[in-house]
Amino acid sequence: MAQSALFPTYSRYPINLVKGHGSWLWDDQGNRYLDFMSGLAVTNLGHAPEKVKQKVKEQLDELWHVSNLFQIPQQEQAAQLLTEVSCADAVFFCNSGAEANEAAIKLARRYHQKIKGVDRYEVITFEQSFHGRTLATLTATGQQKVKDGFLPLPAGFKTVPLYDMDALQEAIGPHTAAIMIEMIQAEGGVYPVEPEFVQELSKLCQAQGLLLIIDEVQTGMGRTGSWFAHQQYGIEPDIFTVAKGIASGLPAGAMLAKDYLREAFSPGSHASTFGGNPVAAASVIATLETMKEENTPQKAAEAGAYLVERLKAALDGQPFVKDIRGMGLLIGIECAEPVAELVAAGQKNKLLFVTAGPNVIRLLPNLHVSHEEIDQAVDTLAAIITTHTSKEEAKL
Ligand SMILES: *Cc1c(COP(=O)(O)O)cnc(C)c1O
Numbered sequence: 001m002a003q004s005a006l007f008p009t010y011s012r013y014p015i016n017l018v019k020g021h022g023s024w025l026w027d028d029q030g031n032r033y034l035d036f037m038s039g040l041a042v043t044n045l046g047h048a049p050e051k052v053k054q055k056v057k058e059q060l061d062e063l064w065h066v067s068n069l070f071q072i073p074q075q076e077q078a079a080q081l082l083t084e085v086s087c088a089d090a091v092f093f094c095n096s097g098a099e100a101n102e103a104a105i106k107l108a109r110r111y112h113q114k115i116k117g118v119d120r121y122e123v124i125t126f127e128q129s130f131h132g133r134t135l136a137t138l139t140a141t142g143q144q145k146v147k148d149g150f151l152p153l154p155a156g157f158k159t160v161p162l163y164d165m166d167a168l169q170e171a172i173g174p175h176t177a178a179i180m181i182e183m184i185q186a187e188g189g190v191y192p193v194e195p196e197f198v199q200e201l202s203k204l205c206q207a208q209g210l211l212l213i214i215d216e217v218q219t220g221m222g223r224t225g226s227w228f229a230h231q232q233y234g235i236e237p238d239i240f241t242v243a244k245g246i247a248s249g250l251p252a253g254a255m256l257a258k259d260y261l262r263e264a265f266s267p268g269s270h271a272s273t274f275g276g277n278p279v280a281a282a283s284v285i286a287t288l289e290t291m292k293e294e295n296t297p298q299k300a301a302e303a304g305a306y307l308v309e310r311l312k313a314a315l316d317g318q319p320f321v322k323d324i325r326g327m328g329l330l331i332g333i334e335c336a337e338p339v340a341e342l343v344a345a346g347q348k349n350k351l352l353f354v355t356a357g358p359n360v361i362r363l364l365p366n367l368h369v370s371h372e373e374i375d376q377a378v379d380t381l382a383a384i385i386t387t388h389t390s391k392e393e394a395k396l
Contacts, residue, residue: 013347020047023366023373025352036353036365036377041186041218041330044245045290046366052248055286056279065277074281079254081288085227087236088256092265093276093284095251097217097243098132101180103255103270104239105136108178108211109156111264116209120177123213126162130187131180131215140180143188163197168204178211178239179204183229183327186218189357190325190332195233202235211238211261217253218330221245222291222367225301225328232327247283252276254284297328300367304328307363307374314382320389322359329369333361333381337392342384351380 017033019026023046025033038044045052059074066072079091092103105123112120125131127142138146139153147153156175160167162185179201185191205212214237219229223245226232230240238261243253251274274280291297308324308331315321315333323334335342338358346353356362361381365373 015347022046022048023369031350033347033350033352034373034377034380036351036363038364038366039249040354041223041244041364043249044221044223044367045248045287045296046368047249049248049287049290051290052283052286055282056250059279059282063278065274065279067273068271068275072276072278072281074278074285075276078276078281078284078288081285082242082254082256085288085292086231086240086256087258088240089259090257090262092255092270092272093281094253094255094272095274095280096132096253097215097241098134098137099272099275100217100241100243100253100255101131101137101140101213101215102134104180104213104215104241104257105140105178106270107239107255107257107261107264108213110269111211111261112177115264120175121156122158122173122175122177123156124158124160124168124171124176124179126181126185127159128162128185128188128191129159129180129182129215130185131182132217162191162193165200168201172208172210176208176210178213180213180215182215182219183233184219184224184330186330186362187356189334189360190330190362192325192327198230198233198235202237205238213237214240216240217243219327221287222297222300223328223330223364224326225304226297227291229327246287247280248287250280250283252280252284294368296367300328303365303367303369303371303374304331306371307331307365307378310374310378311381314378315385318385318389320385326363329363329365329367331363332356333363335359335361335385342388345384345388346380349380349384351377351384353377353381 016028017025018028025035109121112118125140129142131137131140139157142159158171160171214230216228220242239257241255246252311324320336326332339361354362
């Protein structure tokens with residue numbers, strides 16, 4: 001095959017997917033796959049959800065793009081809907097998770113420097129976290145592998161071990177502006193953060209005048225069984241970020257904050273050419289309206305409980321499986337060994353899923369997945385794991 005004209009930033013699977021509907025994808029050979037990765041927690045309503053498709057088509061017939069220098073009623077409505085299902089009062093639209101986190105970091109700095117008049121700019125994050133690939137967000141990310149070869153990194157970030165309150169207290173200084181955390185370290189291996197720690201963190205931020213930023217890029221939009229994962233932790237962040245599932249597959253992201261942070265961004269202080277454009281905003285509106293009508297977060301909670309119950313029953317007594325954990329439909333299966341071969345075996349058996357670190361299988365079906373589809377995925381997965389372990393035993 002001729003050399004690709006693309007940068008080799010991805011090691012791509014040898015599959016060419018050409019069509020999607022609900023939980024199913026088809027390749028150019030006519031093979032049908034059960035999709036338990038959802039484009040990495042993006043197609044939360046399944047592929048080509050009818051209402052979103054209609055609304056986006058209608059918008060495409062009217063107007064594609066207009067500058068944020070004009071009124072954009074679709075963007076107003078999308079923001080309104082997001083504030084109705086969360087503790088946030090103000091929304092900034094962008095196009096991705098990394099950009100949403102950039103906006104959060106910029107807002108935190110600007111709030112302290114312009115509203116409070118203090119020299120606070122530093123953001124503290126946690127080891128094993130993931131916050132994106134821009135220079136600021138990869139610096140915030142608590143994983144060395146994303147930083148390799150990109151020195152020097154921007155100043156103003158510190159990373160401490162999760163759950164280490166002493167290290168955190170020590171890291172907080174006169175220049176600390178915010179603490180940023182995911183409720184589930186998803187890329188880091190699907191580790192839900194302990195509620196007591198999150199609650200302590202929230203109190204600490206309030207006591208010390210620091211902003212709590214929650215990265216909900218993967219956990220948000222119903223994925224974990226509530227609109228946003230932090231709603232299950234009994235806390236309210238000052239700022240949180242969303243992207244992946246927000247527009248059912250169109251590129252969109254958002255940074256959301258409490259009312260007292262609104263004035264920290266004045267006209268000209270932050271911007272995005274495409275952010276919240278009419279087509280993206282129409283998709284956000286239709287995604288949120290569908291989720292409300294269908295009670296999607298509740299559905300994700302129920303389907304997630306069923307999936308975990310079925311996994312536990314099917315994989316019980318498998319020494320290869322060390323742990324099954326997660327929230328809603330963000331589920332990790334920690335294994336005794338690397339699982340890359342299992343991903344390939346899944347694809348051979350027409351089941352698509354991803355990893356989260358070398359040893360963890362990550363399951364991310366769409367939030368309207370049926371019990372029959374869950375049964376089928378669990379049966380396939382159990383068969384793959386059994387075959388894999390007996391092959392490994394034969395090698396000994
Ligand atoms: C995917 C992800 C990001 C980055 O989002 P992009 O849209 O790829 O920039 C940031 N934070 C978390 C928790 C993510 O899962």
